[in-house]
Amino acid sequence: AVLHIGDQTIGVAASVIAAKPSLFGYDGQDVAVGIRPEHLEDATLAREANDTLTGTVTIREGLGSEVLLHVELNAQVVSSDGASTTISDKGTASLVARVDPHTGVKEGDSVRLAVDVSQLHLFDLSTGRAIR
Numbered sequence: 428a429v430l431h432i433g434d435q436t437i438g439v440a441a442s443v444i445a446a447k448p449s450l451f452g453y454d455g456q457d458v459a460v461g462i463r464p465e466h467l468e469d470a471t472l473a474r475e476a477n478d479t480l481t482g483t484v485t486i487r488e489g490l491g492s493e494v495l496l497h498v499e500l501n502a503q504v505v506s507s508d509g510a511s512t513t514i515s516d517k518g519t520a521s522l523v524a525r526v527d528p529h530t531g532v533k534e535g536d537s538v539r540l541a542v543d544v545s546q547l548h549l550f551d552l553s554t555g556r557a558i559r
Contacts, residue, residue: 430547432460433502433520437478437542447549450558458558459505461548464495467524469532473541481539484532485521496524498538505552514552 428439428450444450470476486497502520505513524540532538549558 428454430458430460432480433500433518435480435500435502437480437544439547440544443545443547446545447559450549453549453551453558457552459550459552461550462522462542463546463548464523464525466543466546467522467526467540468543469496469524469526469530470539470541472527472530476539476541478542478544479539480522480542481537482522484534484536484538487532487534489528492528494526494528494530494532496526496530496532496538496540498522498524498540505550 428444429436430439439450467480470479480500482498482500484496485499486495488495488497498521500520500522501518503518504515504520524538526532526540550556551558
């Protein structure tokens with residue numbers, strides 16, 4: 428299975444589908460995808476970089492033991508207050524990646540981020556509830 432995030436695609440391992448069996452009911456539908464900063468890594472430094480997202484670094488924050496990269500992707504932002512869901516028409520979304528301090532990525536660079544697909548959070552857009 429695959430997830431389309433904007434104009435990019437990442438694979439969804441069988442173990443992820445097994446852990447979220449109701450995901451089958453969303454085949455071909457839009458869902459919200461959440462990725463925590465610690466589940467992203469500069470693909471050039473990652474042990475595994477099978478599933479990646481590419482974007483542009485807008486902010487680089489060096490924190491000593493780690494670097495936070497604010498990355499803009501071609502994807503829509505979804506927000507929900509529990510009662511209603513709003514999908515932006517901007518076409519770009521920002522995410523934060525917490526990466527190894529040895530990254531050479533700078534503001535303005537294109538970066539390929541390895542995604543730990545087993546840690547994705549998926550949500551039903553109509554209810555805002557997690558897909559399990």
